[in-house]
Amino acid sequence: MNRRALAVLPSLVTLLLAGACSSSAKPTPDSAATAPETAKASAPVAVDAQLGEGQARVTVRFDSPANDVKVNVYGLDGLVVKSAAMPVDGSSFVKDAVSTFDVTFTPGTGRSHLAVAVSGSFQGGPRSRVSTFAVGAPSPEQQKTPGNVMTGPDGQRIKVMPVDGQ
DSSP states (O other): OOHHHHHHHHHHHHHHHHHHHSOOOOOOHHHHHSOOTTSOOOOSEEEEEEEETTEEEEEEEESSOEEEEEEEEEEETTOEEOSOSOSEEEEEEOTTOEEEEEEEEEOOSSSEEEEEEEEEEETTEEEEEEEEEEESOOOHHHHOOSSEEEEOTTSOEEEEOOSTTO
């Protein structure tokens, strides 16, 4: 082989390998909608809550049949649930069924959250879904966020968060 062939050969091999690694195949429309295998499928339910002063009317709509359904309600950030913590326990529902129940609570200081967890057997397997609903306005303390905002060398804003309470 001559010297030109030796100089061109590595470039040619690199181009061939780059072409072999890329694909001109277009993704199918369903491939983008498919969840990755590691993602956990959530329960096919829609949860809504109409919040009032110290109470909420929670509605759960079932998009598929379900067995052994449990609904737990609990508070976050200081909210305390005063009504039954498990308004639904071991019930079965058909597709498009709706379950509505009232929840009474004492809100926490500033913004707190009402959480509704639905679990059961859906389409032959256990699934669950948790929905949260904000109650109240954030206090000045809650509006403060930890960390310092700085500008990076590329002009982007960066938030530097404390480590180990420092």
